[in-house]
Structures are given as C-alpha cells and as structure tokens.
Amino acid sequence: MSADDASAPPLAFSGQRLGWADLPRAVRNRISTLAGARVTAESSANSGFSPGFAAILELTDGRGVFVKAVSPEQNPESPDLARAEIRVAAALPPQVPAPRLYWWHDDGEWVILGFEVAHGRPPEMPWRPDELQLVLDALIPLADAEPLPGHDLPRTDVKLAGDFTGWRRLQQRPADEIDALVARSGEIGAWAQANIDHLILWEEDSLRVCTGRALVHGDLRADNAMIDPDHHRVTLIDWPHASIGAPWLDLAFMLPSVAMQGGGEPQTHFWSHPVSDGVPPQDLRAALAGLTGFLTASSVLPAPVGIPNLRRFQRAQAAAALEWLRELA
Structure with a gap:
C-alpha cells in the first residue's frame, strides 16, 4: 500500500468549501430573501465531499437553516447533483429520517437549497x-x-x-x-x-x-x-x-x-x-x-x-x- 493509504482512514471532505463572504452578493441576497430574514452568523459543515457553500445560517429572527449553494465554478457536476437533491426531497416519505427541504432556487448557474437543520453531529471516528x-x-x-x-x-x-x-x-x-x-x-x-x-x-x-x-x-x-x-x-x-x-x-x-x-x-x-x-x-x-x-x-x-x-x-x-x-x- 502507498504511504497515504497506510495512515489513518482518509477524511470525507472536499477541501474547498466556500464561506458566506465568498458567495457573490446576489447569491447572499437571494438566500436572505428565501430565508425571510437576514443572516447573522454561519457555521460551516466540516464533512462531506460536495464543494461550494454548505453551512448552518443563523437568522435575525432566531431561526436556523442549513444552506447549500453551488455553481459550476466549484465543480461542473455539483449543480446537477443539487438539482437531483431537490427532486429527491419531494419524493421522501415522512418516515424517512431526512431533513425537510424548505425552499430552493436555480438561476441556471447557482443552485441554492435551504434545509431544516439536522440536529446533532457526525459519528465519532473510529466508530463507537x-x-x-x-x-x-x-x-x-x-x-x-x-x-x-x-x-x-x-x-x-x-x-x-x-x-x-x-x-x-x-x-x-x-x-x-x-x-x-x-x-x-x-x-x-x-x-x-x-x-x-x-x-x-x-x-x-x-x-x-x-x-x-x-x-x-x-x-x-x-x-x-x-x-x-x-x-x-x-x-x-x-x-x-x-x-x-x-x-x-x-x-x-x-x-x-x-x-x-x-x-x-x-x-x-x-x-x-x-x-x-x-x-x-x-x-x-x-x-x-x-x-x-x-x-x-x-x-x-x-x-x-x-x-x-x-x-x-x-x-x-x-x-x-x-x-x-x-x-x-
């Protein structure tokens, strides 16, 4: 095995996540409009392979929303994956333990999704x-x-x-x-x-x-x-x-x-x-x-x-x- 494979298991992380300030102003404004309140703080997701923006946003009215936003600039396939996730969200029955999709927007370049916040944390590694x-x-x-x-x-x-x-x-x-x-x-x-x-x-x-x-x-x-x-x-x-x-x-x-x-x-x-x-x-x-x-x-x-x-x-x-x-x- 190679040196990198012989070490600890690799992390599932894209390594190229965007922060709130990295998003174009028009995208930030669209998110605030869709959320119905201004954003006061962000907590970026620290796992997963999807590049782009993925974070829990705190809003001025006290609510929270998990937002994904991606364009072809981060990865050419990621917008289509986001569109697929929109279709899937509409098909999930209530017994499936998945966050609810509140809203979404697709302008042909940026695809934005706003989800219910999934409370908790990822499992500890190695697995307990x-x-x-x-x-x-x-x-x-x-x-x-x-x-x-x-x-x-x-x-x-x-x-x-x-x-x-x-x-x-x-x-x-x-x-x-x-x-x-x-x-x-x-x-x-x-x-x-x-x-x-x-x-x-x-x-x-x-x-x-x-x-x-x-x-x-x-x-x-x-x-x-x-x-x-x-x-x-x-x-x-x-x-x-x-x-x-x-x-x-x-x-x-x-x-x-x-x-x-x-x-x-x-x-x-x-x-x-x-x-x-x-x-x-x-x-x-x-x-x-x-x-x-x-x-x-x-x-x-x-x-x-x-x-x-x-x-x-x-x-x-x-x-x-x-x-x-x-x-x-």
Missing part, C-alpha cells in the same frame, strides 16, 4: 459501537420505505449501469497501470488481479440484483449521518444519489466504509441485520463486485475539480470492500 448501532438501526425503516406517488427517481439498476462496469474497464487498461495499482493495493490488489475473470462475471450480474421497490439513499457513510445523542436519533443527509432498488443495498454499500473507519467486520454486521433476511449470498457477492469495480476503477482517475480527497477515499473503500468480497468468493 453504540453510535454505529444507532445508524444501522436507522436503515430498518429506510428499507421499508417507498417514495411518494408521482416521484421521478431512477431505478437503481439504471442509475448504476454506467458505474458498475469497473472491472471490465480495468481489464482493458495498459498492463503497467494495472501493475502499479496492484503494487499500491498490496495483497488484496494481487488477489483481485488473479481473480479478474470471476470479478467480471459477478459484476455482470450486479445490476440484476440491485432491482427492487425500496428507497435507496445510495451514498451512506459516516459523513452522511447526523447523530443526536440526547434523543438517540439519527438523521440521514445528502440524498442526490437516491434511487429505487433492493432494500438491502444501503447496508451492503455502507459497510465497507464502516470497516475502513474502525467499525468492525462487514460480514458480521450484514448478516446480523434484519434487512439481510432472505438475501442470497451470491446476490450480495454480485452487488459487491459492482461496487468494488466502480471504486477501484474510479480511484485511478484524476481527482474531480474541487474534490482533491475523493480518490484516496475511494481507494481505501475499495480495499475494505475487496476484503469482504474475498470472503464471499
């Missing part, structure tokens, strides 16, 4: 067993949730069709690039290289096993959960990747990051969780093959604009997911 249990318990009602009627959320298998081809794409890369990736990934990378034909075969089945009718967050990690320890309550945030699919996907896709951040063995967590009931092991293996291929292939790409830490995070997630996948081989 009690906090991990709270978050895993929050996935039980999520697995039973379906979007509101009239939604336009995509099917998970359709949404992931372009992503879950990573092993096939890696097989076509130059041999020296693959050798470098294996050297950086150590024993688990060598195992993946030796079993690439199996990984491709399982990956080809990954979209089939993703189908279903449940609401899938699609990007659950520690930085997308807020814990209110006083009320033993969890709020799940950042929903632009939501889709409709198998009810056990969020658990399966979250657990590699849990392992990466000191939360214990994915195999144990998955099969002891209620949402795993009835899941064929070969279906879990196929889904993980799709996920590991996506993470591994993505980790060798250049860093996206405004998100310099993402590739290292994906590389560490891929290693944890591959360790689990090897148990299922």
